[in-house]
Each structure stands twice: as structure tokens, then as C-alpha cells.
Amino acid sequence: MTLDPLPDLLVQPIIRTALAEDLGRAGDITGQACVPADARLTADFVARRGGVVAGLACIRLTLAEIDPTATVEALSADGLVAPAGSALARVSGNARAILTAERTALNLLGRLCGIATLTQDYVDAVAGTKARITDTRKTTPGLRALEKYAVRCGGGVNHRFGLDDAILIKDNHVAACGSVGEAVRRAKAFAGHLVKVEVEVDSLNQLQEALAGDPDVIMLDNFELADMREAVRIVDGRLPLEASGGVTLETVREIAETGVDVISVGALTHSVRVLDIGLDAVEG
Template identity: 65%
Template structure:
């Protein structure tokens, strides 16, 4: 799989620099300075302890580069590729102190992003027989949203909004404050520019009917029973993009997809993904 990174310029460098500063503190890696000779060199392999999908190689590479540009980093796989237990992800070679100093930051980024990609791949696999796509939400780790959403893409998922300024998404609390679906949607349409998409969340067929009468780009079916969701898809009849959400699990995503929705948003992809078990093994 070939993926084009969409990180904002400088994000990888800045996040890696901040992570290294957090780990190294004021005095650096005291253990390596005390125990490892300055002239020592090392070879190492980053390998998976369990099956998964790779994501985040650029951050791991950057961690070693920032510690010591002499450290070589050779990827064994590309982001989006699958890895088996024991499978090599990357090979490292260079000054031993530098390899050890960068190890934890590199593995933290890799483990987190591989975990997101791997969980996404599991969800995507459950609905591969349908037209639906699984997508992420804004339930991401603060400051790591672009990275985690990239990892979702590596796992075969799609991205929802990156932030509040991407599009207008009218949710239940907006509707409550605005005084109903009609007032909220009319106000949004009056406010939006000609390139701004509008999506509205509905919880009943009555709310859906109101939204369809006014017109909208996308409709979010929130926590609807499967039978009601199927009725909603028939009512929409391709007049808007249809998204489903609300406590979606690996067990429920397939029946939801089979109703005919276009997208299924799953907050768990980022807020509940377990880090993939990845380690660095040294061969001095």
C-alpha cells in the first residue's frame, strides 16, 4: 500500500523534539553515559511481538536522527504494511549511546500508531463485503491528532473532520440550543460559504424527515436501531452522504454496514486502541 503522508510541515520534527526533550530531561541518558563507552557502536532491529499493521516509521526515524545523524535507519516495511510476530520493522546501526537514547521515544510513537492502524484494519476487515468505510472521530490524543488520523489511513480507514473548522456538523447539543433541527439547519445554511459542507445528526426518523425537507450534504444517524437505520437509508435515497455512529464495536459494525450507510464513525479507533507490542533488540 502506498500512502502519501499529510502531516503539516515540521510536525514530525517538532513532536519528536518535544518527546525527546521530555525523556532526556536536563542531563540526558545517565545510564548510557555511565555504562556504555562513548566509542561503542551497535546494531539493532525493531521487531513486532504480535501481528499488526505498521504506521509511524517517519517518527521513529526522526527520533534517531535528532539524537545522532550518524545513526542509520533502514525500514523493513512501509507504513500500511502488515507485520507478523517476530517480523522486522526496521534496522538500526550507529553509535550505541545514541541508539539507546532514542529507543523509547521511537518505540512509543511506533507502538501507538501501529496500534491505531492495527485496530482500524480489524474494523475495516469486518465490513470489506459492503460499500461502507470505517472512519475516525475527533476523540484523539491532544496534539497527536494528525498522527493518529494518519495511522487510521494506514489501517484502511477514512478520516472524518480534522478539526472544528473543517465543516459544519450539527449535533444534538447544537440542535437543543438552536431550538430544533429546522432552526439549526436553516441557520447553518445561511452562514456557510459555498464550499462548506453541512452534516446534521439525527436520532429519529422524524428529525430525519425535517432535515431532508430543508436539504443537507450529509446525515449522521446516531445510536439508531438497525431496523430504524435501514428505514433511514431508504428515506435518504442517496440525497445525502449517510454516516452511522454511536458505540460501534467489532461485533456490531457489520450489521450496521449492511444497512447501506456510506460511513461508520468509530471513536474507539483512536481513544481505545492498544499500543502494538514492539521491541528493539540489540546486537552489539
């Protein structure tokens, strides 16, 4: 699949912070020492391992911060599968600038491609069921927008982006309120007409209590498969059911086959393997 990249305005502050961290107080002293100021370079960003592409804009935006005159030619697109050994983008410009921007661009691109690739693995694992794979808020601080974009590149969908765009009642909220029912009642009274209320339950008894409060979504937290199937039977399509907790590639298919609507997977962003991508100079 392909999709529109994130707006530059959203990504630029992330890149500027990363570059400032890398440049430190004196800039790229290796480049200053070894590379003539007027040297030119053409190089390709190459996938050492096959995977789903995500975050190509990071190359362009990182290089633009160092050399606004540099050119970036995209050779793939976000959401596409890149075979091992394929070039994702070609850059041309001042050699010092490209080498200075290299690591920041690779760090972001590799992580985002890794997230997209892992997401696609989960999506493929539940193919043929109605379940959709979604992320969580277990993201790298400062990178949430980029990481959730990468999930979409891999065919997943996004859960809430933060604490302010949906109400999600967890076990500690229930403890503070005294019961699932009371927590749902308070949330429904507080929520505006565009704000959804989801409640986490950890037993079939809590499920029944939650249903009485008429939430918009119910999360089945660490349910056994038999209880999950029973929850699907009880709810009978009245509202979406989300399965969560300890989901792996080995277990996600059988979870999906219980009939739940959504499966949230924190590992998409908190346990991702970065896709190996390198920068190779082009001769000639």
C-alpha cells in the same frame, strides 16, 4: 496498502516535545553512566505481535534529533502487514543516541501500528458492503495528525480534522438553536461553498426535519438497526448517511448491512491496543 508518510515538518515538533519530556533536565543519565561515549550499536525494531505498520518515519526522525549521523533502514512500509517476529527497521549509530531515542520511537510507533491494525480489523469486518470506516476527533491531544494517518494506513478514511474544516451540528448545537431545522438553516447560511454541513439526528422525526434543510451529510446517532434501515430507505441515496455511536467489532457488520455509507468509530483512536514492538540489538 501503502501511502506517502506525513511531511517531516509536521511530525518533528511532536517528536521534539516527546524527547524533551523524556530527557528532562539532565539527559539520559543511564546511558551516560553505562555506555561509552564512542560505542556503536546496530539494532532492529521488531514486531512482537503481527499487525499493520504505521509511522516508520518516527524512528528516523526521533533518532535524527539525537544522532544526525545515524542510519535507519526501513525493512517494511506503512500500510503493510508485518508478521509477528518480523523486523520493521534496522538502525545503526552511536549506542547512547539509539538507546536515548528508543522509548520515544517505540511509544509512537507502537501506538500508530495499533491504530492501523484495529482499523484494518474494522475495514475487514465490513468488506463486501458499501460502508467505509472513518475515525473521529477522539484522538490523543497533540497526536491527531499522526493518529489519523495511522487510520489511513489501516484502510480507513478520515472524518474532519478539527473544528475548522467542516460544520458538524451535534445535539448540543441543536439545543442551542432550538431545533434541527433552525440549526441546519443557520449553518447553510454561514458555510462557504467549499464547507460541508453535517447534522446529527437521533430519531426518524429529526431525520425528516434535517432533510428539509438540505444538509450535505446526516449522522444517525445511536439508531436501532431497524430505524437505520428505514433512514436509508427514506434518504434513498440523496445524500450520505453516517452511522455513529457505540460501534464495536461485534456490531459493525450488521450496521454496514443496513446500507449506510459511512461508519464512524471513536475506538480506533481512543481505545486502541498498542502493538507490541521492541528494539533488539544485532550481534556482530
